[in-house]
Amino acid sequence: MAHLSPAALIDLAEGRATAAQRRHADACAACRASAAELNELMSLAATDRTPDPSPLFWDHLSARVRDAVHQEPQPKPWWHLPVWRWAPVPIAAIVVVTAGIGLLNRSNGARPTDGLTLTPATMSAGLADSEGLLAEEPVEDGAWWLMSQLATDVAFDDVTAPQLAPSPGSADRAADQLSDVDRAELARLIKEEIARPPL
Amino acid sequence: MSSRTGELAGNGVQPEWTLTVVSMTRDGDANPVGLAELDDRSLVQACLGGRTEAFDLIVERHRRHVYQLCRRFVNRHEDAADLSQDVFLRAYRGLRRFRADASLSTWLYRIGVNVCLNKVSARVPPQTSLDDAPPLMAAFDDPAGGLVRAERATKVRAAIGRLPRKQRATLILRMYHDLSHQEIATVLGTSVGAAKANLFHALGNVKKLLADQALG
Numbered sequence: 343m344a345h346l347s348p349a350a351l352i353d354l355a356e357g358r359a360t361a362a363q364r365r366h367a368d369a370c371a372a373c374r375a376s377a378a379e380l381n382e383l384m385s386l387a388a389t390d391r392t393p394d395p396s397p398l399f400w401d402h403l404s405a406r407v408r409d410a411v412h413q414e415p416q417p418k419p420w421w422h423l424p425v426w427r428w429a430p431v432p433i434a435a436i437v438v439v440t441a442g443i444g445l446l447n448r449s450n451g452a453r454p455t456d457g458l459t460l461t462p463a464t465m466s467a468g469l470a471d472s473e474g475l476l477a478e479e480p481v482e483d484g485a486w487w488l489m490s491q492l493a494t495d496v497a498f499d500d501v502t503a504p505q506l507a508p509s510p511g512s513a514d515r516a517a518d519q520l521s522d523v524d525r526a527e528l529a530r531l532i533k534e535e536i537a538r539p540p541l
Numbered sequence: 542m543s544s545r546t547g548e549l550a551g552n553g554v555q556p557e558w559t560l561t562v563v564s565m566t567r568d569g570d571a572n573p574v575g576l577a578e579l580d581d582r583s584l585v586q587a588c589l590g591g592r593t594e595a596f597d598l599i600v601e602r603h604r605r606h607v608y609q610l611c612r613r614f615v616n617r618h619e620d621a622a623d624l625s626q627d628v629f630l631r632a633y634r635g636l637r638r639f640r641a642d643a644s645l646s647t648w649l650y651r652i653g654v655n656v657c658l659n660k661v662s663a664r665v666p667p668q669t670s671l672d673d674a675p676p677l678m679a680a681f682d683d684p685a686g687g688l689v690r691a692e693r694a695t696k697v698r699a700a701i702g703r704l705p706r707k708q709r710a711t712l713i714l715r716m717y718h719d720l721s722h723q724e725i726a727t728v729l730g731t732s733v734g735a736a737k738a739n740l741f742h743a744l745g746n747v748k749k750l751l752a753d754q755a756l757g
Contacts, residue, residue, distance in 0.1 A: 347734075347738075348737065348738040348741035348742065349733075349734045349737035349738050349741070351741060352722075352737040352738075352740055352741050353737070379748070380741070380744055383744040383747060383748055384716065384744065386693070386697060386747075387697055387701070387712065387716045387744075387747065388716055389690060389693065389694055389697070390694035390697045390698050390701075391694075392609045392612055392613060392717060393612070393618075395608070395618055395622075399608075399622070400601075400604055400605070403600075403604050403608065403622060403625060403626065404597065404600050404601060404604060406622075406626050407600050407604075407625075407626055407629045407630065408597055408600075410626060410629075410630050411593065411596055411629075411630065411633050412593075414630070414633060414634060416591065416593065417588065417589055417633060417634065417635075417636040417637055
């Protein structure tokens with residue numbers, strides 16, 4: 343049988359034990375003896391009373407504290423403190439909230455390729471659109487605008503140099519997602535490109 | 542604030558005027574309630590609002606408990622007086638950190654325990670002067686029993702002075718200040734279970750130290 347924990351024995355000695363703890367104590371002589379001993383030690387400790395100082399001491403202490411307090415600067419609530427003491431907290435909060443709203447907008451905003459079916463017409467329209475995007479700002483989608491701005495001066499070689507090239511198989515996966523018409527059009531474009539004499 | 546409209550004594554004439562007494566603060570604001578009637582939290586607010594005299598009342602209300610706590614830790618009146626002053630000064634400096642949902646006395650106990658534990662080094666045995674011995678008059682009431690009790694109290698105090706810091710603080714707060722286990726846990730920044738376990742071990746160590754004294 344597991345004995346009562348130290349905390350439970352204190353509860354038992356102080357008469358605050360739960361019913362389950364009391365039932366255990368009724369059946370366990372060791373726990374009963376421990377609680378009785380704790381009770382006896384508490385009574386023993388209680389016999390030592392703190393000596394009271396002279397009644398005159400209290401006013402003397404108050405006067406000492408008052409004198410010491412008068413040497414101190416006046417305590418003020420936090421909003422009365424210099425701005426540099428508390429301003430970082432709200433500024434940090436504003437930055438976090440702004441960043442959070444920005445991220446939320448980016449994740450909720452429509453992706454540039456949503457609903458786009460790749461046909462020669464849409465491809466050329468898309469190219470025209472992207473040229474337009476690059477040429478004129480601002481645009482509604484901030485994320486897309488940022489990416490297009492960043493990509494403006496990036497050459498293909500610059501992208502492949504830091505190993506940012508598409509991962510193996512991504513072209514195959516993209517081709518799988520094309521419709522039959524798109525796939526036929528892609529095949530025609532590739533054949534046309536291959537048949538073109540080198541520059 | 543007192544507002545009194547009444548019948549003038551003796552002549553039965555009903556006055557047409559009303560006497561209203563409104564005390565003014567240093568800032569010139571009307572203060573319908575005297576500082577003495579404010580609770581601890583309102584006194585803290587008043588103090589933060591520039592009324593330093595509110596802190597005098599805080600000291601007056603809590604000085605006995607703070608002094609007795611310090612006295613338990615250092616056993617010397619002069620040291621306890623110095624520590625008490627230190628506790629109140631630290632409280633004044635940190636008044637704006639006092640949370641309105643907390644109890645001021647618990648907060649002061651917390652400061653007091655920290656100040657005392659910093660002061661009392663485990664390596665320095667607690668000092669006891671003749672003045673700090675239990676009163677001899679107790680012995681004269683019942684010479685045999687009184688002396689035995691006085692001697693026992695001295696031994697108990699010495700044993701408590703040798704306890705590890707947290708056990709000592711827990712035993713003092715529970716036995717001599719009657720704080721609940723929850724309050725002790727708040728003061729010491731621990732859990733209720735740990736506070737009870739600390740008390741259990743503190744009492745066990747007191748028993749062991751008393752037995753060592755008896756043998757020595």
